[in-house]
Amino acid sequence: MIDTHAHWFSAKVLSEKEFMMASSESWREGEINADVLEMNSWRPFYLLLRNRLKKLLGNNFLEVRNKMIRDDPLNYELFLFKDAKIDAFVIDEGFGEKDVIPIKYKLLFRIETLIDSLLSIPFDKALEIFEETLRKKVKEENYAGFKSIIAYRTGLKVECSKEKAEKDFLDQSKEWYGRRAKGFRDYLFCKTMDIAKDLGVPFQVHTGVGDRDIKLELTRPSYLTELVRKYEGKIVFVHAGFPYHRETAWMSYIFPSVYIDLSQVFPFATTGGIDVLREIMQISPLNKIMYGSDVFGIPEVAWLSAKLFSEGLQVVLDEMEKWEIVENKELVKDMILTKNAEKIYFS
Ligand SMILES: [Zn+2]
Numbered sequence: 001m002i003d004t005h006a007h008w009f010s011a012k013v014l015s016e017k018e019f020m021m022a023s024s025e026s027w028r029e030g031e032i033n034a035d036v037l038e039m040n041s042w043r044p045f046y047l048l049l050r051n052r053l054k055k056l057l058g059n060n061f062l063e064v065r066n067k068m069i070r071d072d073p074l075n076y077e078l079f080l081f082k083d084a085k086i087d088a089f090v091i092d093e094g095f096g097e098k099d100v101i102p103i104k105y106k107l108l109f110r111i112e113t114l115i116d117s118l119l120s121i122p123f124d125k126a127l128e129i130f131e132e133t134l135r136k137k138v139k140e141e142n143y144a145g146f147k148s149i150i151a152y153r154t155g156l157k158v159e160c161s162k163e164k165a166e167k168d169f170l171d172q173s174k175e176w177y178g179r180r181a182k183g184f185r186d187y188l189f190c191k192t193m194d195i196a197k198d199l200g201v202p203f204q205v206h207t208g209v210g211d212r213d214i215k216l217e218l219t220r221p222s223y224l225t226e227l228v229r230k231y232e233g234k235i236v237f238v239h240a241g242f243p244y245h246r247e248t249a250w251m252s253y254i255f256p257s258v259y260i261d262l263s264q265v266f267p268f269a270t271t272g273g274i275d276v277l278r279e280i281m282q283i284s285p286l287n288k289i290m291y292g293s294d295v296f297g298i299p300e301v302a303w304l305s306a307k308l309f310s311e312g313l314q315v316v317l318d319e320m321e322k323w324e325i326v327e328n329k330e331l332v333k334d335m336i337l338t339k340n341a342e343k344i345y346f347s
Contacts, residue, residue: 003088003263006292006294009295009302010097010299011069020037022298026212077101077299079122090278092107095296109133123166146202152211154173156218166183193231205224207220207237235257240262242264249280249283262289266309277313291309
């Protein structure tokens with residue numbers, strides 16, 4: 001199967017506390033107190049991770065894991081990926097530190113990593129460099145497509161206006177991530193859609209839940225309706241827009257441009273992921289659904305996610321067979337686990 005939404009990870013020897021926090025959402029060292037540790041230890045996701053690793057490696061799984069990593073970290077990753085049947089990754093390189101990945105992978109270029117550096121040069125030059133860089137990433141550096149985390153910045157109420165872009169480009173107001181520049185960020189988001197369409201590559205857009213700095217109230221996929229309605233490229237709503245996944249499913253049903261991945265929902269929503277998958281597969285064209293994990297930090301996240309997704313997919317497909325929706329379950333399984341992603345990211 002192909003994990004279509006991943007970030008950098010690596011197999012490192014960790015203490016129990018480090019292991020637990022490496023699987024949680026962006027806590028900084030100074031923020032971790034006793035309450036934070038307790039709440040993280042009681043996450044259903046973490047309980048599941050521990051229990052599944054015990055099943056794989058035995059009761060003292062952490063010791064066994066660390067020993068295998070000391071012996072050969074890449075071999076440990078290969079062991080996990082083989083067990084979970086993961087063949088390839090699509091990595092949004094804009095988060096975490098680059099590391100060796102022992103199986104096939106492709107990169108996505110995160111536009112926000114470039115945008116912040118453009119705010120200190122003249123407007124016209126900034127637009128020029130933006131477009132040049134994006135084209136180069138795909139044409140010369142073999143990137144599979146683009147990614148935007150505008151949901152973590154100014155939100156998904158995106159407005160494509162060059163006039164507003166120029167006005168906001170000059171505005172100095174700031175937020176925690178740097179210059180706000182909403183109109184400028186919005187305009188470059190729209191530019192990315194044009195460039196992606198022109199180059200025939202997908203554009204992943206963060207929708208729905210996320211890390212601790214997410215602006216959840218601005219992440220509804222339906223805010224993008226006007227932009228995707230007539231769009232002729234491919235836009236992937238990452239994390240299925242959960243908890244607005246019903247909107248995402250319906251949008252993928254009526255707009256040819258909208259695709260879905262279920263990363264983050266798998267594995268962090270545990271069995272809730274299966275409910276989400278079921279609701280999506282009730283509506284969304286089956287050729288538009290893809291698997292993803294949102295792995296970061298440690299490879300075990302990718303491993304658990306792939307296992308859970310395969311099991312959940314089987315549950316939903318059995319129901320669909322019973323309801324006479326799906327006849328050939330193996331065909332659909334292969335599409336959702338591999339073929340749909342191969343077409344979009346690896347062809
Ligand atoms: Zn992600």
